[in-house]
Amino acid sequence: MNRLAAVDLGASSGRVIVGSVGSGTVHLTEVARFANTPVQVQGTLHWDILGLYQGILDGLDAAGPVQSVGVDSWAVDYGLLDGDGRLLGNPVHYRDARTDTVVSPVPAAAHYAATGIANQPFNTVFQLLAAGGTAQLDTARTLLLIPDLITYWLSGTIGAERTNASTTGLLTAGGGAWDLPLVARLGIRASLLPPLRDPGTVAGPMLHAPETLVTTVASHDTASAVVGVPARTDRFAYISCGTWSLVGVELPSPVLTTGSFEAGFTNETGVDGTVRYLRNVMGLWLLQECMRAWGPAVTLSDLLSGAAAAPARRSVVDATDPRFLAPGDMPARIAAALKETDQPVPADPYAMTRCILDSLALAYRRAIDDARRLTGRPVDVVHLVGGGAQNALLCQLTADACELPVEAGPVEAGALGNILVQARALGLIPADLPSMRALLRSSRRYEPRAAQAVG
Structure with missing residues (x-):
């Protein structure tokens, strides 16, 4: 080896x-x-x-x-x-x-x-x-x-x-x-x-x-993560989900239309001349900062268990809002955003966690819908890679919101993309991107549930 x-x-x-x-x-x-x-x-x-x-x-x-x-x-x-x-x-x-x-x-x-x-x-x-x-x-x-x-x-x-x-x-x-x-x-x-x-x-x-x-690899971690997406065709969207969530599609050339500019999409370079056409979403930073404010009294597993039992989409925020960018009291900022839009403020960390995850899933849906509309690229499946692939509730809520199957994993997509580019440079694996991705597998598939099952 x-x-x-x-x-x-x-x-x-x-x-x-x-x-x-x-x-x-x-x-x-x-x-x-x-x-x-x-x-x-x-x-x-x-x-x-x-x-x-x-x-x-x-x-x-x-x-x-x-x-x-x-x-x-x-x-x-x-x-x-x-x-x-x-x-x-x-x-x-x-x-x-x-x-x-x-x-x-x-x-x-x-x-x-x-x-x-x-x-x-x-x-x-x-x-x-x-x-x-x-x-x-x-x-x-x-x-x-x-x-x-x-x-x-x-x-x-x-x-x-x-x-x-x-x-x-x-x-x-x-x-x-x-x-x-x-x-x-x-x-x-x-x-x-x-x-x-x-x-x-x-x-x-x-x-x-x-x-x-x-x-030298695809040194932007998202570029490496997109190499590490186990896609079988080009009809996919990706969510590289960690502290940030980068949501988009892979294209052969940039989209520079007025509509694309107004929709907040970016055209970042990928491997082999591809374009990572994506929108930045705040990602799990929202939950990470809330957990920092709450202290060690609750664990992530407790929060996710409680969030799964909380009412669906009772309160949601715009997960692309710049007010959430800086470190600080994230629960207070989310509460302020909810009050501005006349929505109930979550009463406990479990409801706040559900608010965050619902907000992320809906932001992913908007980004994918906008990407399809602006590029004409059909999407049959969403690949959610990175640390967020371990969050089963987020994966299921994303499938529900997007009304598309979600293939979760690999968790270490960035490292896999990094290794694959090195291996190709050394002549150890096939040279084309589809063949590189054929070496990869998702860890779990989430099917979208009917609206009544979402709650």
């Missing part, structure tokens, strides 16, 4: 996972997991990037000898290097408030027409505009998104992997190249932007273990 390592960094934890790749099989073993805890310093929320890197190194040591390692993570955030290649401070967290009042010199519709990327306050472009005029940005010579920064530290080579770079709002639609005229209009130095690399490019040998290659 060939052994490959996936470094998979999520918004709340990081993992090192070893993939054993054989003839027609891929088997994953998690060898390390470490917390990803943001740090507030003088009013700014940062990622503890050095702590994450130490966790990665410890995990790779625990993995033992591997032929290749690839890194994927969340999108949009970046580190800045000086002229000697040294990091200028800890990267700022996308949930930091510094972009709240930023106004772009490029109108949103024109920006969308150029890049296909939805207007989101946390996007890299708005972070750079917020950092304009700071000594750190003026000093910087290179910008590296989080997985590119880790790849640089592991291999010593600099590049911008294309699927993640497409989320910045600085690439041409479809991810072909940096949009230099747009970059100039925004007042951003083009010299900050490194050369683009495609998924499957070998970055180089690992500096402290030259027998191991560092392979």
